[in-house]
Amino acid sequence: MNITITKTTHPGTLPPSDQLGFGTVFTDHMFLMDYSADKGWHDARVVPYGPITMSPAASVLHYGTEVFEGMKAYRRPDGGVQLFRPCENVARLNRSCERLGLPQLDPDDALQAIKTVVKVDENCVPSDPGTSLYIRPFLYGTDPTLALHGVHEATFAIILSPSGSYFKNGLQPVPIMVETEDVRAVRGGTGEAKCGGNYGAANRAGDRAIEKGFSQVLWLDGVERKYVEEGGGMNVMFKINGTVVTPALTGSILRGVTRKSAIELLKSWGVPVEERLLSVDELFDAAASGTLEEAWCIGTAAVISPIGELSWGDRDYKVNDNKIGALSQKLYDELTGIQWGTKPDPFGWVCPID
Known part of the structure; x- marks a missing residue:
């Protein structure tokens, strides 16, 4: 899969780990890819993080045609970055798509998309103990009609959120x-x-x-x-x-x-x-x-x-x-x-x- 990359002209700065929290800080870039019934999945791209434009009639807003995943990237002691069982998340995402009537992804393309956007924002993977880069892939219907029918248009997106330690004071029951x-x-x-x-x-x-x-x-x-x-x-x-x-x-x-x-x-x-x-x-x-x-x-x-x-x-x-x-x-x-x-x-x- 060919993925175009457009980098931001206003890169941000990773906050200190004790200010990260969970799901409130986002990296400079996101992944987007569109689907239509006639073209299939197309226009895979990494672009600067920002608002997503859609029709007010998009099916996701009215009929809940949306699925998502949650996974993480981790900074190793040697400075490298790795994922944990990403193929399991991709497989589960496709099972969710099947249940919600959304178009499924080629597993290799989905994994490539995840690895590519993480690589672009690799500098945002924190390294302090307990920290990680939370990865949120999500997929939603964008058909601009209020008619109730199957999904013919959709978007696959991935956003990234540097996250602090979940347990600041150890594992508290x-x-x-x-x-x-x-x-x-x-x-x-x-x-x-x-x-x-x-x-x-x-x-x-x-x-x-x-x-x-x-x-x-x-x-x-x-x-x-x-x-x-x-x-x-x-x-x-x-x-x-x-x-x-x-x-x-x-x-x-x-x-x-x-x-x-x-x-x-x-x-x-x-x-x-x-x-x-x-x-x-x-x-x-x-x-x-x-x-x-x-x-x-x-x-x-x-x-x-x-x-x-x-x-x-x-x-x-x-x-x-x-x-x-x-x-x-x-x-x-x-x-x-x-x-x-x-x-x-x-x-x-x-x-x-x-």
Whole structure:
């Protein structure tokens, strides 16, 4: 794929790491590529970061024809830059496109686009411990009509955001509450797709949890309201009586790349892992009996976010005395070590941008 590159004439300056936060600072450039039913994907380009022009009638604004991904680039100790399992993100993006009726990307072209725009803004990949360059590929319908039909025009874009350390004071366990009113998704819906509508519809429950002093919610399935599915924005794992249990991918749970990597790591260490239905009753019975040894959310942004307290109605339990567990810490250290290039990568997960 031929990608034209137009560089900005007003380059910015990377702020100090303690001022980066998450998703608020952006690099000088972005990637854009257009789609039409008659021409397919065309006009791949890296251009200066700035507003995107579209018709007020664009289908994304009215019918939610949008999907996105979240991934990172990391600065290695030798100064090089690498990605972590980018082909998994590209494959998931295409699965999301298929579900939302959006045109899919050639996987090699998508990876080339990601590597190219990161290479152009390579100087914006921070190097302080815990920092990274967050990569947000997204794809949306641009048909300029209010008629309800399939997508015939679309844009694929990638923006980059230098991000600070997610945990400024170490891995602090967080309290979460079981959501009993709203549901995130149902099988056959869009739960397995990474699309904006899923997250927008989850905000109300998240806000309620924060008002009650919790960090996020724990979603139950949308049919029986019985089985644990996900955390507020991440997959979840529980160590119960020596076995790591994580909700099965039944069609309403996002196929997390970090989740998949953790499962492969745990199995390589000989830790028993079960991907299965986990009822909220079983989970809280384990918490009451003391067999719930550790619990954590897992995803790209935080990697591992330990759960220190679980709340469901009038049942509240501390997990591991509100401290991070040994296995959670080991997973975090191993995953981040591979990502930042400070530990060996026996799985072939990292992808240099050079």
